[in-house]
Amino acid sequence: MQILSTAALAIAVLFQTACALTFKAADISSLAVVEGQGVQFSDDGRVKPFEQILTSHGANAARVRIWTAGQYSLSYGLALSKRIKAAGMTLVVDLHFSDTWADPGKQAIPAAWPTTLSGLNTQVYTYTQNIVQSFAAQGTPIDILQVGNEINNGFLWPVGEVSVNGLNPVSQMLHSAINGAKSVGSPKIMLHLANGWDWSDLDFWFSGIFVPGALSASQVDVVGVSFYPFYDAGATLSALNSSLINLVGLLNKDIVVAETDWPVSCSGVALTEPSIPVSTTGQQIWIQDIKSVLDGLPNGRGKGIFYWEPGWVGSASLGSSCADNLLVSGTGVTRSSIDIFSLM
Numbered sequence: 001m002q003i004l005s006t007a008a009l010a011i012a013v014l015f016q017t018a019c020a021l022t023f024k025a026a027d028i029s030s031l032a033v034v035e036g037q038g039v040q041f042s043d044d045g046r047v048k049p050f051e052q053i054l055t056s057h058g059a060n061a062a063r064v065r066i067w068t069a070g071q072y073s074l075s076y077g078l079a080l081s082k083r084i085k086a087a088g089m090t091l092v093v094d095l096h097f098s099d100t101w102a103d104p105g106k107q108a109i110p111a112a113w114p115t116t117l118s119g120l121n122t123q124v125y126t127y128t129q130n131i132v133q134s135f136a137a138q139g140t141p142i143d144i145l146q147v148g149n150e151i152n153n154g155f156l157w158p159v160g161e162v163s164v165n166g167l168n169p170v171s172q173m174l175h176s177a178i179n180g181a182k183s184v185g186s187p188k189i190m191l192h193l194a195n196g197w198d199w200s201d202l203d204f205w206f207s208g209i210f211v212p213g214a215l216s217a218s219q220v221d222v223v224g225v226s227f228y229p230f231y232d233a234g235a236t237l238s239a240l241n242s243s244l245i246n247l248v249g250l251l252n253k254d255i256v257v258a259e260t261d262w263p264v265s266c267s268g269v270a271l272t273e274p275s276i277p278v279s280t281t282g283q284q285i286w287i288q289d290i291k292s293v294l295d296g297l298p299n300g301r302g303k304g305i306f307y308w309e310p311g312w313v314g315s316a317s318l319g320s321s322c323a324d325n326l327l328v329s330g331t332g333v334t335r336s337s338i339d340i341f342s343l344m
Contacts (some may be wrong), residue, residue: 196225
């Protein structure tokens, strides 16, 4: 993958409007948590709401995660969605279907939910229906509903654990959840898997998830993938490119990189693209290189990039082994890389 010079980055900014992605986005789920800890965000010497800083630098969409309990509750998400919509951004709601974090290593059934497939099919229908109704009722309808978070090995374990029970239960429960959403609204539906560079896993999953009588391809509008440079040596830009080309060939669906970030501080970690500097310039190059992959997908199917939690001051590692992946300093001051959205 070609690495861009500073001059090339400047040229890219000048001409980005000609080939801009549809979704120039950030996950800002922890914004209210950070603000509650006293952090104030500032840009060009002025304190401003973070969502307004993002839009002033080119962002046009934001994602918010919803847990079934705990910190990122429905009420939390509803309050944050008012700010996102007021800023003129596309609203993406990420349902974890868990009381806490859901990802490839954990997808626990909520404590209050049933533990049989039939019971869970009913539960996810009514739960998702209520989510969509709740956002619409306060005047902030969901634009894109992400049904599950990094569900490579399924969700609502062990009932929906692929390695235990195969893909059929997952297909049934996704079908039920989407039907619940569509019974009261019309959000676009996104499925989200980790490791977008791993074609073998994506091929296995999408070749088996559409089951007669359960989930159908027509129910899915967007496929989102995570793509991080520090969790697996295989996560190269070249691998992402070939994987996503194959995915479009298989599904012909719109594709977004629904989670990514790049460090400004990182030691002792082998990043998958070592030629990209660990710096704010590196953050811009990383995003521009992902955009190049998306721009090259067949049928114009590459649609967006979501930078994961760019303002989560206090958790700057963002779950990685790198010290800092944020687009702001530890005091909430924007870095030059806040302009990545203008590069998308």
